[in-house]
Amino acid sequence: xxxxQDLIAALGPGAVMTGNNVGARHRSDASLTGDTxxxxxxxxxxxxxxxxxxxxxxxxxxxVVPQGGMTGLxxxxxxRPDDIALSLERLTxxxxxxxxxxxxxxxxxxxxxxxxxxxxxAGFLLPIDLGARGSCQIGGVLSTNAGGIRVIRYGQTRDNVxxxxxxxxxGTVLTSLNKAIKNNTGYxxxxxxxxxxxxxxxxxxxxxRLRPLPVGRQTALCALQSYEDATRLLKSAQLxxxxxxxxxxxxxxxxxxxxQAVGLRHFSETYPFIVIIETEGEEPDDDGxxxxxxxxxxxxxxxxxxxAQSEKDRLxxxxxxxxxxxxxxxxxxxxxxxxxxxxxxxTFAEDCGAALLARFPQAHVSFFGHVGDGxxxxxVSVPEANEADIGEISRIAYGFVRxxxxxxxxxxxxxxxxxxxxxxxxxxxxxELMRSIKAALDPKGILNPGKVI
Amino acid sequence: xxxxQDLIAALGPGAVMTGNNVGARHRSDASLTGDTxxxxxxxxxxxxxxxxxxxxxxxxxxxVVPQGGMTGLxxxxxxRPDDIALSLERLTxxxxxxxxxxxxxxxxxxxxxxxxxxxxxAGFLLPIDLGARGSCQIGGVLSTNAGGIRVIRYGQTRDNVxxxxxxxxxGTVLTSLNKAIKNNTGYxxxxxxxxxxxxxxxxxxxxxRLRPLPVGRQTALCALQSYEDATRLLKSAQLxxxxxxxxxxxxxxxxxxxxQAVGLRHFSETYPFIVIIETEGEEPDDDGxxxxxxxxxxxxxxxxxxxAQSEKDRLxxxxxxxxxxxxxxxxxxxxxxxxxxxxxxxTFAEDCGAALLARFPQAHVSFFGHVGDGxxxxxVSVPEANEADIGEISRIAYGFVRxxxxxxxxxxxxxxxxxxxxxxxxxxxxxELMRSIKAALDPKGILNPGKVI
Numbered sequence: 001x002x003x004x005q006d007l008i009a010a011l012g013p014g015a016v017m018t019g020n021n022v023g024a025r026h027r028s029d030a031s032l033t034g035d036t037x038x039x040x041x042x043x044x045x046x047x048x049x050x051x052x053x054x055x056x057x058x059x060x061x062x063x064v065v066p067q068g069g070m071t072g073l074x075x076x077x078x079x080r081p082d083d084i085a086l087s088l089e090r091l092t093x094x095x096x097x098x099x100x101x102x103x104x105x106x107x108x109x110x111x112x113x114x115x116x117x118x119x120x121x122a123g124f125l126l127p128i129d130l131g132a133r134g135s136c137q138i139g140g141v142l143s144t145n146a147g148g149i150r151v152i153r154y155g156q157t158r159d160n161v162x163x164x165x166x167x168x169x170x171g172t173v174l175t176s177l178n179k180a181i182k183n184n185t186g187y188x189x190x191x192x193x194x195x196x197x198x199x200x201x202x203x204x205x206x207x208x209r210l211r212p213l214p215v216g217r218q219t220a221l222c223a224l225q226s227y228e229d230a231t232r233l234l235k236s237a238q239l240x241x242x243x244x245x246x247x248x249x250x251x252x253x254x255x256x257x258x259x260q261a262v263g264l265r266h267f268s269e270t271y272p273f274i275v276i277i278e279t280e281g282e283e284p285d286d287d288g289x290x291x292x293x294x295x296x297x298x299x300x301x302x303x304x305x306x307x308a309q310s311e312k313d314r315l316x317x318x319x320x321x322x323x324x325x326x327x328x329x330x331x332x333x334x335x336x337x338x339x340x341x342x343x344x345x346x347t348f349a350e351d352c353g354a355a356l357l358a359r360f361p362q363a364h365v366s367f368f369g370h371v372g373d374g375x376x377x378x379x380v381s382v383p384e385a386n387e388a389d390i391g392e393i394s395r396i397a398y399g400f401v402r403x404x405x406x407x408x409x410x411x412x413x414x415x416x417x418x419x420x421x422x423x424x425x426x427x428x429x430x431x432e433l434m435r436s437i438k439a440a441l442d443p444k445g446i447l448n449p450g451k452v453i
Numbered sequence: 454x455x456x457x458q459d460l461i462a463a464l465g466p467g468a469v470m471t472g473n474n475v476g477a478r479h480r481s482d483a484s485l486t487g488d489t490x491x492x493x494x495x496x497x498x499x500x501x502x503x504x505x506x507x508x509x510x511x512x513x514x515x516x517v518v519p520q521g522g523m524t525g526l527x528x529x530x531x532x533r534p535d536d537i538a539l540s541l542e543r544l545t546x547x548x549x550x551x552x553x554x555x556x557x558x559x560x561x562x563x564x565x566x567x568x569x570x571x572x573x574x575a576g577f578l579l580p581i582d583l584g585a586r587g588s589c590q591i592g593g594v595l596s597t598n599a600g601g602i603r604v605i606r607y608g609q610t611r612d613n614v615x616x617x618x619x620x621x622x623x624g625t626v627l628t629s630l631n632k633a634i635k636n637n638t639g640y641x642x643x644x645x646x647x648x649x650x651x652x653x654x655x656x657x658x659x660x661x662r663l664r665p666l667p668v669g670r671q672t673a674l675c676a677l678q679s680y681e682d683a684t685r686l687l688k689s690a691q692l693x694x695x696x697x698x699x700x701x702x703x704x705x706x707x708x709x710x711x712x713q714a715v716g717l718r719h720f721s722e723t724y725p726f727i728v729i730i731e732t733e734g735e736e737p738d739d740d741g742x743x744x745x746x747x748x749x750x751x752x753x754x755x756x757x758x759x760x761a762q763s764e765k766d767r768l769x770x771x772x773x774x775x776x777x778x779x780x781x782x783x784x785x786x787x788x789x790x791x792x793x794x795x796x797x798x799x800t801f802a803e804d805c806g807a808a809l810l811a812r813f814p815q816a817h818v819s820f821f822g823h824v825g826d827g828x829x830x831x832x833v834s835v836p837e838a839n840e841a842d843i844g845e846i847s848r849i850a851y852g853f854v855r856x857x858x859x860x861x862x863x864x865x866x867x868x869x870x871x872x873x874x875x876x877x878x879x880x881x882x883x884x885e886l887m888r889s890i891k892a893a894l895d896p897k898g899i900l901n902p903g904k905v906i
Contacts, residue, residue, distance in 0.1 A: 100684045100796025101827065147635050156635065158644075159612045174882050180792035180827025182600050182609065182863040184648055185871075185878045186905050187887045191611075191644035195637055212692035231553045238555075239665035242695030242734060281695060339633035343553025374554065374633025410635040418638075425638045429627050433894070434640045440893035441886070452639050 003060035003084070004040055010052050015090075017041040026085050027078070029070045030132070031417060034078030038065060038085040045090040047165065047173060047204045054202065055171030057084060063449050066198035068140025069111065071132035073335070074415025076144065076197045076451050083449075088139050091204060097122045102210045103162060103179045108139025108203050115208070124210035127154030131322070139203045145195030147411030152372035153245040153280070154211065158194040163207030166193045168200075169442040177207050192437070197413050198448040200441045214243065214280035218289040219314045222296075223271035223304040227346030230273050233301055234342070234372055237277060240292055246278035247372045248321050251349065254366035254379065261325035264316050267304055275371075276317055321368065323379070330364055330381035334393050339374045340406030349376065352400040356380060359396060360389070375410035398424045414452045422453070456513035456537070457493055463505050468543075470494040479538050480531070482523045483585070484870060487531030491518060491538040498543040500618065500626060500657045507655065508624030510537060516902050519651035521593025522564065524585035526788070527868025529597065529650045529904050536902075541592050544657060550575045555663045556615060556632045561592025561656050568661070577663035580607030584775070592656045598648030600864030605825035606698040606733070607664065611647040616660030619646045621653075622895040630660050645890070650866050651901040653894045667696065667733035671742040672767045675749075676724035676757040680799030683726050686754055687795075687825055690730055693745055699731035700825045701774050704802065707819035707832065714778035717769050720757055728824075729770055774821065776832070783817055783834035787846050792827045793859030802829065805853040809833060812849060813842070828863040851877045867905045875906070 001009070008016045017023075018040045026041050028034025042064075044050040057064050065079045066086045079085050088109035096105040099122060106115050113133040119126035128141060130148035140146075142164075145157050154160060163177035176189065193201050224230050230249050237244050250258075255274045259265060279289050293305045308314035327333050340348060349367045356365050360382045369376040380393050398408050402424045409418050409425075423431065434453045438445070454462070461469045470476075471493045479494050481487025495517075497503040510517050518532045519539045532538050541562035549558040552575060559568050566586040572579035581594060583601035593599075595617075598610050607613060616631035629642065646654050677683050683702050690697050703711075708727045712718060732742050746758045761767035780786055793801060802820045809818050813835045822829035833846050851861050855877045862871050862878075876884065887906045891898070 098794055098796055100681075101794040102688070103794070145637050145641075147637075151634060155608055155612055158641070159608055168882075168886070172882050172885075174886060175880065176883060177858070178860065179794035179858075180860060180863060181604060182792050182823070182826045182828045183860040183878075184598050184600070184862045184864055184866045185860050186867055186875060186883075187649050187653075187890060188598075188611070188644050188647070189883060189886060191641050192890075194641070196640050200640075212688060214692075228553075235555070235665060239667075239734075281692075339635050341551055341554040341556070341632035343551055370635070373635045375635045405630070405632075407631060407633060407636040407638050409637045410633060411637055413637045414639055422639060425636075427628065429621075429625050430629060430639075430642060432625075433621070433627060433642060436893045437640060437645075437890070440889045 003057060003062045006056045006060070007042065007053060010056060011042065011044060011049055015043050015045065015049065017043065025070060026067060029072040029075060029077045031073050031075050033075045033417060036079065036081045038079035038083045039081065041085045041087055043087045043090050047091070047167065050086070050091065050202065050204060051167045051171045051173050053086065054167055054169065057446055058170045058444060061444055061446065063446050065448055066143070066202050068109070068137035069132065069135040071136040072140065072144060072415060073412045074409070075417045076413055076415030078416060080450065086202065088137055094118045098179060101179045104208045104210055105177060105205065106138050106208060107205055108137065110138050112136050112138060112141055119210050120213060123213055125213045126208060127211050128157050128160055128208065138206060142194050142203050142206055143196065143198050144413040147373070147375065149246045149248060149370060152247055152370065158191060160209045161190055161194060161206055162209050164190040164193060164203060165205035166201035166203050169444065169447050174201065177205065179207055197415060197452050199438060199452050200447065216286065217278065217280050218286065219276065219278045219308040219317055220289055220293055221266055221306045221317050222275045222277060222293065222302045223267055224273040224275060224302055227273060229301055230275055230371060231342055233275060233296065236296070237292070241279050241288060243279040243281035244277070245280040246276060248276040249369060249371040250274045250321060251367040254323070254368045255320060257366060258320045258323045258326065261329055262319045264320060266306060271303055276321055323368070326379055331383050332381055332385040332390065334380045334390055336378040336380070336394065336397050337410050337412045338376055338378065338397070338401050338406050338408060339410035340401065340404045342371060342374045344404050345371065345374065345376050348400055348404050348406070352378065352397050355396050355400065356393065359392065373410070394421065401425065416451055419452065456510060456515045459509045459513070460495060460506060463509060464495065464497060464502055468496050468498065468502065470496065478523060479520060482525040482528060482530045484526050484528050486528045486870060489532065489534045491532035491536045492534060494538045494540055496540045496543050500544070500620070503539070503544065503655065503657060504620045504624045504626050506539065507620055507622065510899055511623045511897060514897055514899065516899050518901055519596070519655050521562070521590035522585065522588040524589040525593065525597060525868060526865045527862070528870045529866055529868030531869060533903065539655060541590055547571045550577070551632060554632045557661045557663055558630060558658065559591050559661060560658055561590065563591050565589050565591060565594055572663050573666060576666055578666045579661060580664050581610050581613055581661065591659060595647050595656050595659055596649065596651050597866045600826070600828065602699045602701060602823060605700055605823065611644060613662045614643055614647060614659055615662050617643045617646060617656060618658035619654035619656050622897065622900050627654065630658065632660055650868060650905050652891060652905050653900065669739065670731065670733050671739065672729065672731045672761040672770055673742055673746055674719055674759045674770050675728045675730060675746065675755045676720055677726040677728060677755055680726060682754055683728055683824060684795055686728060686749065689749065690745065694732050694741060696732040696734035697730070698733040699729060701729040702822060702824040703727045703774060704820040707776070707821045708773060710819060711773045711776045711779065714782055715772045717773060719759060724756055729774055776821070779832060784836050785834055785838040785843065787833045787843055789831040789833070789847065789850050790863050790865045791829055791831065791850070791854050791859050791861060792863035793854065793857045795824060795827045797857050798824065798827065798829050801853055801857050801859070805831065805850050808849050808853065809846065812845065826863070847874065854878065869904055872905065
């Protein structure tokens with residue numbers, strides 16, 4: 001029997017879509033770079049059924065592309081014509097919230113926002129958060145170690161996963177639903193599956209760490225003279241604001257462009273750098289952030305500051321940072337996502353920006369990012385750019401990343417789009433070790449082939 | 454040539470100790486269970502020289518036991534007679550403190566306390582901390598993912614390692630001295646070496662995350678009626694005390710025994726549970742902890758509380774928790790280190806304690822631990838216990854750990870001592886995957902054989 005026939009026999013026809021039943025959404029993640037449909041889509045509704053599907057694919061040497069909410073930006077979930085897509089969308093549900101341990105056990109297909117809401121309903125914060133929360137799924141978030149603005153307070157996604165269940169290439173189910181912060185019993189197998197983009201196993205369940213739900217929030221916009229001043233402000237904020245939950249930087253070009261795009265004007269003057277500071281756990285009448293900013297104005301570290309007086313103010317600050325209009329207003333927008341030592345980001349941005357403008361004088365180049373995590377985003381738009389130009393933009397920027405000993409992917413992952421550049425951030429010895437691990441866990445190479453390594 | 458001759462030729466005679474030159478300290482870690490000297494001790498003074506040593510050992514199929522400060526409690530650094538010990542003690546030094554990134558780059562043989570002091574001198578906190586800080590080394594701390602009381606605030610050791618250099622079994626040097634919090638470029642190779650107790654590679658350098666140095670500290674002792682109340686207090690402390698840096702629980706027997714041992718009496722009454730709460734970042738005249746405790750006394754969650762009014766008070770609280778006299782006063786003391794869902798620790802302690810006393814009516818059994826991390830220590834002393842009795846104590850306790858889906862080693866690691874019990878916390882599928890990874894990274898099995906798996 002063919003692999004499709006075997007799968008239909010094992011999973012039932014309702015769980016195996018082929019031909020015209022394969023929806024267009026299985027073609028590409030949010031990078032919109034995928035251009036082919038998979039030959040079938042599997043939609044198992046239980047871990048056992050998913051494991052059986054992988055056993056059969058393994059026996060047939062059939063390649064499998066795991067698909068979550070398809071919100072990735074690196075092409076990591078894009079299929080090739082002969083791949084079978086494995087959708088997690090029916091493997092949903094919050095199985096338990098343990099209020100004493102502060103943990104949530106959740107199936108991988110559950111949308112992040114559903115899990116966040118369930119945590120809130122139980123009086124907790126699920127600290128994993130990112131812009132695509134409405135459609136991304138827990139399994140996809142974990143398999144890409146997706147980041148976001150709260151990493152500065154609560155750590156990376158991988159730091160918030162206490163237990164994990166994953167299915168290996170041959171269908172072996174690996175269940176380790178640990179709930180304690182500390183567990184030193186042999187190799188930390190969780191970390192192999194988190195961030196490996198479905199190339200070592202398919203995540204099916206997780207135990208996530210919850211935190212107490214903060215009761216209030218304060219948000220400020222600060223104007224600064226230099227990048228160095230921003231790093232000084234960061235250090236003093238980390239020391240003096242225990243509830244610090246976001247510290248986002250925007251270079252002048254980025255801030256001005258996006259203020260205009262959303263029709264807002266916050267300061268009467270223009271400033272070289274703007275920082276958003278947000279704290280959680282402070283009631284609206286708390287003076288913590290106010291006092292902190294007054295002191296920084298007095299000592300000259302910041303040039304001006306605004307504290308949001310309403311939710312409308314706050315959303316206005318964030319609208320500029322989120323820059324949602326950029327894609328519409330700027331043609332051929334390339335959004336790069338790099339990281340390096342915090343102290344180097346300032347000169348990196350100068351050098352990289354100058355080189356991009358020297359090569360593409362018409363380009364719009366702007367910088368913003370999560371400075372506390374060493375994570376910088378670079379938005380580059382070159383009118384009438386062709387595919388070769390877009391490749392060259394990446395090569396120019398990643399060349400500086402290599403020079404600055406940085407990472408070509410801080411939070412978006414490697415997928416297919418950054419695979420050609422992986423050696424800019426990883427040595428041959430590291431790549432060789434990744435290949436050994438891949439060969440040990442997936443000797444037939446059926447899991448998400450062509451991705452990452 | 455023999456492996457020893459090859460090593461002397463490559464490293465020089467000063468870096469290869471044999472025969473009577475092998476000191477007794479290379480026999481055993483702090484568990485005092487090692488009873489043989491290794492056939493040689495290597496003391497390379499550079500990463501290149503260490504890599505050359507491993508290349509030669511690999512070629513000869515010579516087993517190697519990495520040794521740090523020898524403060525482990527699981528026998529993970531104990532040699533067998535035919536092993537060669539690889540001491541990191543000459544690979545010391547802090548190579549850089551990057552004040553803008555808040556990172557320290559350090560060689561693996563550096564004592565933890567030296568690194569902590571260097572961080573403080575630069576105005577930072579190195580948040581990794583444990584009791585053996587004076588003699589343990591960074592490499593050993595990382596290779597065991599050693600825990601401690603500050604995990605509740607700053608996360609596990611593995612969460613505080615940004616970059617790592619390790620040498621593989623065949624002498625390949627894997628250097629990834631990343632400094633950014635976020636880095637999603639392929640597999641997280643760091644995590645393979647952290648906590649794998651030297652069985653997959655030898656850690657030689659690390660980039661550690663630093664935090665702003667807290668300016669003040671407040672410490673309190675709280676009396677509670679029940680374990681459930683302690684978990685409620687934990688949740689409210691995590692919400693309301695942003696500087697919470699320790700939350701340690703002691704069961705009545707533990708507290709009373711250790712108060713007597715150090716000659717202190719804190720409360721006029723006896724209480725079923727005592728909790729130490731410590732906050733950092735509060736000046737002595739701050740009212741945060743005072744206000745929190747007053748509110749908890751008002752709502753009846755705590756029965757009594759004392760706030761340290763001096764460093765002497767504070768050290769008195771901690772002296773009871775540290776229980777340093779137990780080893781001297783209680784014969785054959787067995788100290789177990791388990792973890793599980795926080796909500797289950799209370800009944801676990803009841804069940805496990807009752808079963809131990811049923812089997813050993815003369816036993817002194819007491820419980821204490823890092824409740825915020827789900828981590829419980831069990832101190833068991835049976836007068837005139839023989840080796841079989843000590844094995845039975847572990848089997849009884851680990852049997853309950855298995856029933857409660859817990860971990861047999863929260864922070865001490867597996868080493869040799871807990872290896873027979875690893876299957877109490879890990880499934881056969883997990884053990885099989887660990888063996889695959891071991892085979893992929895160390896096909897000849899020369900790195901710390903007989904440890905962990």
